[in-house]
Amino acid sequence: MNSPALELTNLHKRYGRNVAVDSISLAVEPGTVFGLIGPNGAGKTTTLRMLLDIIRPSGGSARVLGEDPRVGGAALRRRIGYVPGELRMEGRVTGARLLEFYARVSGPVAPGRISGLADRLGCDLSRPVRTLSKGNKQKLGLIQAFMHDPPLLVLDEPTSGLDPLMQREFLGLVREARANGQTVLLSSHVLSEIQQAADKVAVLSAGSIVASGPVDALRLSALRRVRAVLAGTNADEVRVALAPLAPASPPQVDARDGRVVAHVDIEGDIDGLVKTLARFHVAELVIEEPDLEESVLRLYGTTAKEVD
Incomplete structure (x- = not known):
């Protein structure tokens, strides 16, 4: 060896x-x-x-x-x-x-x-x-x-x-x-x-x-941040639909300029999110990873020192 x-x-x-x-x-x-x-x-x-x-x-x-x-x-x-x-x-x-x-x-x-x-x-x-x-x-x-x-x-x-x-x-x-x-x-x-x-x-x-x-064995990509802009609906309806997908982190839903803007953090498979959003008219959809510091804090419960 x-x-x-x-x-x-x-x-x-x-x-x-x-x-x-x-x-x-x-x-x-x-x-x-x-x-x-x-x-x-x-x-x-x-x-x-x-x-x-x-x-x-x-x-x-x-x-x-x-x-x-x-x-x-x-x-x-x-x-x-x-x-x-x-x-x-x-x-x-x-x-x-x-x-x-x-x-x-x-x-x-x-x-x-x-x-x-x-x-x-x-x-x-x-x-x-x-x-x-x-x-x-x-x-x-x-x-x-x-x-x-x-x-x-x-x-x-x-x-x-x-x-x-x-x-x-x-x-x-x-x-x-x-x-x-x-x-x-x-x-x-x-x-x-x-x-x-x-x-x-x-x-x-x-x-x-x-x-x-x-x-592949580390849960480093389990969390995704989603921003969706939806038309033809209201904030309460979107909030109720998205709530079961992220029970630990309630979605942020706001009405702006006649549209609904939703922010939700999803862990793991996003299939449920996609199917939920399919009920609405999706004008914009952005799925991104949070920055690494947030991932580490969330996944491993650690804090960082200001020394590198």
Whole structure:
């Protein structure tokens, strides 16, 4: 059996009286995509920085590609592709020149690899870095992480600033990395991103792991928020029809401009909701996931600290 690509044992980080990461333990198998999710302030970024020896833990231990990150040094870091949560890129050099520099630091990059990634992500490498938007700087960050095909990718909020098309392209890159035997540790507060990319996931809140396991086994998508605009009816009739669908959270129903606007939170299967709404004339219908913080609070009854 292969050794874990990442292994955390009672990893702990304290800033004075404030505990940012509270004795977490987990293992990530080689060639898998592991999602680390949680609301802002849950401790995700602190955990990743300890794995990369950017900060030192207050207690516990970590193994990264079989090595202690505190002693692995530059040789270990060259085997890792990293996108930080707060990516800062400035300077008068072009994107191409900056990536050439990163290539010399990280190790061999296959011919055409950089230009191929730039084409896929729609990144103009001829422009000075300081003139780029947040989204285009994020694309440069992704290119430098993926370009040398490292055995481990550590990606902290990697799609920040990217449009939906580029987010889809990023997910394609993650799937290709997994198929290539690379391990990906993906931190995000975007639930759908994790669900599409990850094999396993750990939910982090207030510095502790509150749930972990295969993505399909966790009830992370059980809650949906529905907004329906209905015509030819009244608020009381809609309220009575929707009430049995969400007994724990009564629907909010208001009459506006001759129409009825209903907001209701549904857990699990939405078939009953669809059949109920079919009684009315549906002018608009929006079904969305709540933000991840609300999902964690609702599903796991936890609270988040303001440290990450």
